[in-house]
Amino acid sequence: MEQLDLDRWHASYRKLEILLADRGTLTERAAKPRRPTRRGPAPVVPAQLPADVVTFTGRSHQIGELDELLSAGPAGGAAHARPSTVVISAIDGTAGVGKTALAVHWAHRVVDRFSDGQLYLNLRGFDPDGNAMNPHEAVGNLLDAFHVEPHRIPASLDAQAALYRSLLAGKRVLILLDNARDSDQVRQLLPGTPGCFVMVTSRNLLTGLVAANGAHSVTLDLLSYDEAHRFVTHRLGADRTIAEPEAVKAIITACARLPLALALATAHAATRPTLTLGMLAEALADRRHRLETLAGDAPSTDIEAVFSWSYHTLTASGARLFRHLGLHVGPDISASAATSLAGVSVSSVGPLLAELTLANLLVENAPGRYAFHDLLRVYAAKTAAAEESDEQRRRATRRMLDHLLHSAHTAALLVQPTRERLELAPFEPGVSPENPAGQVAAMAWFTSELPVLLAAVNQAATTGFDVHTWQLAWVLTDFLERRGHWRDWTTVAQAAVAAADRLGDPAVQSRSYRLLGYSYIRQGQFDEGLTQLQRALVLYQQLGDLTGQAYIHLAFTGIRERVGRYADGLHHARQALDLYQETAHVAGQGNALNSIGWCLAHLGRHEEALSYCRKALGLHQEMNNRYGQAQTWDSIGFIHHDAGHHPEAVACYLRAIEQYRELDRFEEADTLVRLGDTYDEMKNATAAQEAWEAALVILEDIGHPNAVPARAKLETLAR
Known part of the structure; x- marks a missing residue:
């Protein structure tokens, strides 16, 4: 034991000698920083991203x-x-x-x-x-x-x-x-x-x-149509989508190209092999139950629930405006119209629209115009049905229709100052109609609001607002005519006739039949137009309305002119003039005088025709009726052309075109065709070609059948 302890002592002493023999002392080594002998945990590298979407497409x-x-x-x-x-x-x-x-x-x-x-x-x-x-x-x-x-x-x-x-x-x-x-x-x-x-x-x-x-x-933004189509194809496979292309298109439209909606719709189809895409498209076509069709099995995949999370963050006033916007039928809405729809002050609607825009429940798709996609519209309407009473919803609809009607009536009188004024009922409290400043602004207003106005006519007709229906159709007439919206004109006129018949008011019926007759005549459907005009004439005669009868005789003139029966047309034009003179209707007299001159010109009576047209021009100038002036300059141009006075004809046609350019696209094209005819007779092929080409562009754009003869003139000229 003693020897073992001695050995341990010698070993310890030897270690001490070795340490002391080192160049660095123990003190020196203690002064240097020590490295830890034990390494700490490695730095954490978080990797928290959720799983990627395997079928991600687009963007x-x-x-x-x-x-x-x-x-x-x-x-x-x-x-x-x-x-x-x-x-x-x-x-x-x-x-x-x-x-x-x-x-x-x-x-x-x-x-x-x-x-x-x-x-x-x-x-x-x-x-x-x-x-x-x-x-x-x-x-x-x-x-x-x-x-x-x-x-x-x-x-x-x-x-x-x-x-x-x-x-x-x-x-x-x-x-x-x-x-x-x-x-x-x-x-x-x-x-x-x-x-x-x-x-x-x-x-x-x-x-x-x-x-x-x-x-x-x-x-x-929403997916483009191509992105949405790729989305559906990736989820369901090319074979299935190629087999039912129309159904795929309908599904994409019903889902408003919204990725979540498309994901839910395709999930329905993917988990139900017996469900055809046509059946799914049909289910989604029902707007009343579309949100239920797109419901998932969890709140995060239930589209109505997802929308509600944004809705419930709104202020009470913002939520109310959102609900009312669900009652609006147009594709978008102006700030002014939103003011009337909600029945709030002009100063308060701006912050509310900003609130909805910042919440991305609304988008300002053009300065001062707001919209949301169709699924949000459905949700807003459903929310309005759940949280607003029937009376509250009806009053909001009435305010919107009042706003559009009173604004459109003001604009219509600026577009055509000589047209008939309507006796409108007072608008509801809270309505703030718009007042365009001048004719150009009025045309611009109609251009912006046209889709809304057309939708409003249908809404009024289907919700019991028959007076609004026919009056909205009536104030739209001049704009639809001058911009060449023929089918829309007929559609709203048919709605007006149906509303008038429900009202059973002969004065309203006569105006509505006349409106529909005009639309048919413009499109060359003379038999249909004549039927409606004759129905209107009978009612005007029963009512003793001489001005109304004059309108019908002037329309009869137009029908006779278009089928080459100028003598008959002259007879009706003279009857119209007599009636207008009896009622002191100056604008009507100008129109009748011009029609008489037009018929006389086609009968070869040029001097007499020129006399009547000059009288018409004087009346239109006195009334500052630019549309009447344009029509009359066109007539005088034709008189000079038919009499062989080609330079004078060109000068008159150019004056008519200058005024028509801001007023009536079809009439501008019609006069351009006649201008080309004059240039052609003057052997100025280049000018004739330019005039006919300009006319053809307009006629093709508005879809008028007169594009066919205009194109034929160009083909003949080329040969």
Whole structure:
């Protein structure tokens, strides 16, 4: 035992000698920093991205835009020399437009560019329970992703955010912040140093993040038709879509090209092999039950529930306007019309429209005009049916129809100051009709509102507003005629006749029959036109309405002229003149005098014809009736042409065309054809060709049968 202890002592002493023999003393070595003998845990590299959508299609433009943002760096610097913050927001469609799908898909494409990890956080900005994630919880989740020990996490939010930024400093991390409610929810989550790339998705337009933090906005609209078709094909297979192409088209239309709706529709078809695409299209065609057809088995895939999450974030006034917009039948609505629809003040509607736009429940598709896609329209209408009483919905509809009728009546009198005025009922309280400033503005107003006005005629006819139906049709007449909307003219005139017959008022019936007769005549359907005009004449005679009878005789003149019966036409024109003179209807007298001159010219009585037309021109000039002046200059031009006075004819035709250009496309084309005829007789082939080509462009654009003889003139000239 003693020998063993001695051996241990010698061994320890020998180790001490070796240590002392070293050049560095123990003290010197203690002064140097020690390396830990035990290595700590490896740095955490989070990989939190959700799974990619295997069937993702489309969005090539937005993907390219994101690629460019990632690659772009400051001048002379590396691509990662500064942080980039991207806000992906839906311009149209909001919920269900595919913001998250795009963000996740693109993130997987570039995941190898971010070696220090990928963070994902659902901020729950629009969850149905309204429990959006607060910044404190959000920062805590991000710190957890890096496995920060609890004792290292400070108590205050600012300190936690500072720690989070410190962890990101110098790293390449991709951060996807999904479903943000607003800019404030996001700001504390942005890195403070270059190197990271942040994507934020939101149903709201995060303008504050763009303005204050330099975020770039990547906008998402509905899929294009081709993208939607590829979407359906990828989900269902080419064989199935090729077999039923029309059904595929109908499904895409019913789903409004909204990705979530298309995903739900194709899921129905994919999980039901016996369900043909035609059967699915038929189910989706029923707008009343379309949302139910597109319901999924979870709130996040139930399109109505998804829409509701955005709706329930609105203020009470914003929600009310959204519901009322669901009662509007047009493809879009002006700010002024929205004021009347909701029955609110002009000053308050702007902020409400801005609220809906920022929530992406509405899009300003043109300055001052707003729209949402068809599925949101269906949802808004359904919400209105559930939350507004029958009386509230009817009053809103009445306000909208009043707005359109009174605005259109004002515009119609600017388009044609000599036309008949209607005795309109007072508009409802809360209605603010529009007042275009002049004829040009009135034509522009009709152009913008035409789809709305046509839809309103149908809405009025199907909801019991018969007076609005025929009056809206009546005030639309001049614009539809002058812009060549022949089929629309006939459609609204037929609605007017049906409404007039329901009302049983002979004065209304006579006007409506006359309106329909005019539309038939314009399209060359003379037998149908004559039938309607004769029905109107009988009622005018029973009512003792001399002016109404004069209108009919002048229309009879037009029919006779168009079939070459100028002597008969002259007879009716003279009857019309006598009646107009008896009632002191000056504008009517001008029109009748011009028609008499036109018929006389075709009968070869040029001097007499010129006398009548000059009298007509004087009356129209006294009344500043530009349309009447244009018609009369055209007649005088023809008189000179037929008499062989070609330079005088050209001068008159050019004056007519100048005025028609702003007033009536068909009449402009008609006069251009006659101008070409005069140039042709003058042996000026180039001028004739130019006039006929200009006429043909207009006639083909408005779909008028006179395009055929105009094209034949050009072909003859070419030969």
